[in-house]
Amino acid sequence: MGHFSTFGDTEVLKVVEGWLSEAGLPFDIAPYAGKVRLGNPDWVDPRALDAARYSHLLVVCGPFSQKMYEGMADIFAAFAHCTWIGVNLTMVAPLSTFQPFDVLLERDSDRLVRTDLSFTTPVTQVPVVGLCLATRQSEYGARRRHDEAGTLLRDLIRARGLSAVEMDTLWPPETNRTLTETADQFTALAGRLDVLLTTRLHGLVLGLKAGTPVLALDAIAGGDKVTKQAGVIGWPEVVGIDDATPEGLSDALDRCLGDEARSSAKDCATRAAKVAGALRKDVLRSLAVAPGAHHVLPLPPARRLKRRIRRLFGR
Incomplete structure (x- = not known):
């Protein structure tokens, strides 16, 4: 599970997906928010899962706080029997006050700072x-x-x-x-x-x-x-x-x-x-041309009326 709402999040997700696939472990990806799940038809709603099928819950990337945890208490309660692992998280509060994971491999907390996992993904050149x-x-x-x-x-x-x-x-x-x-x-x-x-x-x-x-x-x-x-x-x-x-x-x-x-x-x-x-000489030559008599054009009736009104009221 995770936010997966920025490019950095999805890059870190790629890393963890790759590691799990290499280990031959099946998994599902369940973003917190429904609007994020719209970005990939293979992603699932964590509330729609049969939690009994799962042995581990990985929370991947982004900030993690007690307020967020409590806001999704029903989800976490469903997976209470699993081993909880936090990967590449920013732990907002001191760990002494909030640390719900069995294994925490945080990106940063009040105890340590690790290099962000998105550094490990290859860069693909696109036009x-x-x-x-x-x-x-x-x-x-x-x-x-x-x-x-x-x-x-x-x-x-x-x-x-x-x-x-x-x-x-x-x-x-x-x-x-x-x-x-x-x-x-x-x-x-x-x-x-x-x-x-x-x-x-x-x-x-x-x-x-x-x-x-x-x-x-x-x-x-x-x-x-x-x-x-x-x-x-x-x-x-x-x-x-x-x-x-x-x-x-x-x-x-x-x-x-x-x-x-x-x-x-x-x-x-x-x-x-x-x-x-080459137009330069034509522009300079045109400065010697006398003005013509056709410069003042009659205004359409509506515009003549507007001009008279502006003159009358000084606008």
């Missing part, structure tokens, strides 16, 4: 991706499909077992959903990713500038600026929401994780920077 999603974009009206696009990318992350970092390009910092406050911070983070997943045009641009392959999903029906930008710079990994499928996105992710993708991203960004920089 690290950034997720940078556009929101609102009301200018696209009924063509917006941002919720669908976000769901597709999140489902891709889960289906492929990726490690993901939420990213955002909004400025000023008060509007940013993350701790990113500048473009340099964004690109610094993007450069450490394996792939950036995005529905933002500037997610595409800043990711490629950082030399990171980008899987861009255009969230606008019919395609718009994300698709156009990818096309003009020659970046192939852009998918329109109309054509997006889980299988297609997974294939695009594989290409972004390929051996040549990182160098392709750097080359694409280098070419794009040269082309974009």
Whole structure:
């Protein structure tokens, strides 16, 4: 039994499971909380077990206190005939006041401190991706499909077992959903990713500038600026929401994780920077152009009325 409600808990559980399996001992895993049991269909409710079938009760990882013990008194009473073993526990109270175990191999208590068992599990390297999603974009009206696009990318992350970092390009910092406050911070983070997943045009641009392959999903029906930008710079990994499928996105992710993708991203960004920089002379030349007479546009009737009201009441 145990909390098993954090990654550390589940890593320690893996260790104990492995030791019991190696010893040829059958066991069941019974988290305290029902919401935790939802995470694994093989985990069981300790209150639903036939306690008479068991000879040992192992309580594994996390804090353990008299209050917690008393809150689950019915469970522990059912297993009173078992040998109780505490493994990798933090004993909150002094052992002189509370220590219910026949064998206590604690992580820490007032008598000793042991190294946490999660140090012993192997580290498996998984791809690290950034997720940078556009929101609102009301200018696209009924063509917006941002919720669908976000769901597709999140489902891709889960289906492929990726490690993901939420990213955002909004400025000023008060509007940013993350701790990113500048473009340099964004690109610094993007450069450490394996792939950036995005529905933002500037997610595409800043990711490629950082030399990171980008899987861009255009969230606008019919395609718009994300698709156009990818096309003009020659970046192939852009998918329109109309054509997006889980299988297609997974294939695009594989290409972004390929051996040549990182160098392709750097080359694409280098070419794009040269082309974009050529606009400098056009911008400077445009400063000599005289203003036209078409700048003042008639307001729609409703807006004219609102302006008159504001003038009348000084608002």
